[in-house]
Amino acid sequence: MPSLLQRLITRTPRSVERDTVTMQLEDGRTIDIQRVRDPRAKRLKLSIDERGARLTLPWRASLVSGDRFLHQHRGWLAEQLARHAPDDDAPAFVPGETTHLPLRGEDVPLRWHEGRFARIERLDDGIHIHLPARVSDVTLRRTLRAFYEAEARADIGRWLPGYLAGLPRAPRQIRLKVMSSQWGSLAPDGTLTLDLALVLGRPSAFEYVLVHELCHLLQANHSPAFWREVEIRFPAWRDERAWFHAEGRRLKARLHRLLNTP
Known part of the structure; x- marks a missing residue:
């Protein structure tokens, strides 16, 4: 059993805290930024990917310093958001409608078929997708992910x-x-x-x-x-x-x- 003194001097590890802050860019657009207070962080950090913007703060940093950091980097943030804009030409994965899928740097033709269960295979003339008459979106996406994983492992192999x-x-x-x-x-x-x-x-x-x-x-x-x-x-x-x-x-x-x- 730890002594009373040990319990008093041992710090309880702080957990990561998240919330959302809204900011207006120079062009008038308003965006939501995920704000993360992380006890492991050493400095203020602003990052962005296809999921959105994220501000990371060390545990001792104030919210005011975080807001000031965001304001100083509004121009950079607008530029990065433009680079992460969705690709409007990217195909949506819709049964019977999607005509191509990206694979190994190419847009490969799709062939849709009715089948007893969901499966996807690559043949010489394209990617063949077999689906039952009723298939959930979750099953469809899971099947596509499994297909990509199998193709990736074939390359690695x-x-x-x-x-x-x-x-x-x-x-x-x-x-x-x-x-x-x-x-x-x-x-x-x-x-x-x-x-x-x-x-x-x-x-x-x-x-x-x-x-x-x-x-x-x-x-x-x-x-x-x-x-x-x-x-x-x-x-x-x-x-x-x-x-x-x-x-x-x-x-x-x-x-x-x-x-x-x-």
Whole structure:
């Protein structure tokens, strides 16, 4: 049993607190910003992705300082919101109406069929979708996600063996998930996580992210030594990084729209 003194001096960890603040931009638009007070945060931070804007505050920062920080960055925020605007040309996933789906940098033709259960398969003439007469939107999105995950794992399975030589170990496991900002990560236990949106874009960009994360098995940082390891295995990494800067946000937004994720 802890002593009374230990109980008194031990701090109860604070939890993350979230609320929403509304701000008017210079062009007159009004936007909602998620405000997050995080005890782990070291500084004020403003970020934005396809889900919206987020202001992170250290626990000791005042709300007034947060408001002042937002006002100082209104111009930057408006510019980033424009870059994250929904892609109006992106197809909505509607049974019988959607004609193409993005896959490996292409818009692949869709073929709709009636079937006993929901399934999606890639054939030479396009993507074939089999659906029962009555199918829920949840089942449809779950089936599409499973299709993309299977296609992504097929790509990883082709590339991974060629990069394992020279690594201290193989990844403990490889997970695919919808990531809001990152394209990949490597956990201390060796679990490698990749953004599912990668399978929508060009294969060389997907392969680069895989190599990038594998190199963290050698260097758990972004030091010059790390980038030398990337250079040895994937000399064209700069081209792919530039591609992500130009197309990455649109790619993530497209997957979110297809899967109808928040």
